[in-house]
Amino acid sequence: SGESGDSSNSPKRKIQTPVPIDVRKSATRIIEQVALALHAAHGVGVIHRDVKPGNIMITKDDQPIVLDFGLAGDLHDESAGLTQTGDIFGTPAYMAPEQLNAAAGQVNPRTDVYALGVTLYEAIAGKRPFVEPTREALYRAIAEDDAPTLRQIDGQVHGDLSLIVETAMQKNPDKRYNTAGAMAEDLRRFRIRLPILAR
Numbered sequence: 001s002g003e004s005g006d007s008s009n010s011p012k013r014k015i016q017t018p019v020p021i022d023v024r025k026s027a028t029r030i031i032e033q034v035a036l037a038l039h040a041a042h043g044v045g046v047i048h049r050d051v052k053p054g055n056i057m058i059t060k061d062d063q064p065i066v067l068d069f070g071l072a073g074d075l076h077d078e079s080a081g082l083t084q085t086g087d088i089f090g091t092p093a094y095m096a097p098e099q100l101n102a103a104a105g106q107v108n109p110r111t112d113v114y115a116l117g118v119t120l121y122e123a124i125a126g127k128r129p130f131v132e133p134t135r136e137a138l139y140r141a142i143a144e145d146d147a148p149t150l151r152q153i154d155g156q157v158h159g160d161l162s163l164i165v166e167t168a169m170q171k172n173p174d175k176r177y178n179t180a181g182a183m184a185e186d187l188r189r190f191r192i193r194l195p196i197l198a199r
Helices: 021-043 109-125 135-144 159-168 180-191
Strands: 056-058 064-066
Touching: 021 056, 021 064, 021 109, 021 180, 109 159, 109 180, 159 180
Parallel strands: none
Antiparallel strands: 056 064
């Protein structure tokens, strides 16, 4: 450590190290597969509500498994209480704006799409889109602020990949991908170098 020989009191600047290209490619492929898995869950009426890196396990053969459906809600069962009690469920940094409102009926598959977007953003940028000192400030930033785009963080990020993440993370659910499957399709198209549909 060089701290013992540093007599200045000025704080040291933390350098943001770019995420390696091969890591970005791997993360993009993994999120594509996770999106397909969530699309299947949504198809039978289940919303995860807590999609985040910690709930995605990678097997020895490099396949992702979505874990912890403990906060999942049933789209087809009103008695299941999708935030009907006024409680907020999920991990704040990955929650969509509508999830923070705890309004009945607002949480839907596009809520998971938002969390997928945040997860992919973090994997590519090396940091979360919103980082605040308090939960209240974080909620306000998620609801009101625009995160820097991936292209703004690193100009080497492909514009289509940046747009995929921006589309998934739109604050208005109606402007996001309609389904997790649609997001997976754009990630597939990006991976094989076809024009993405978000354009």
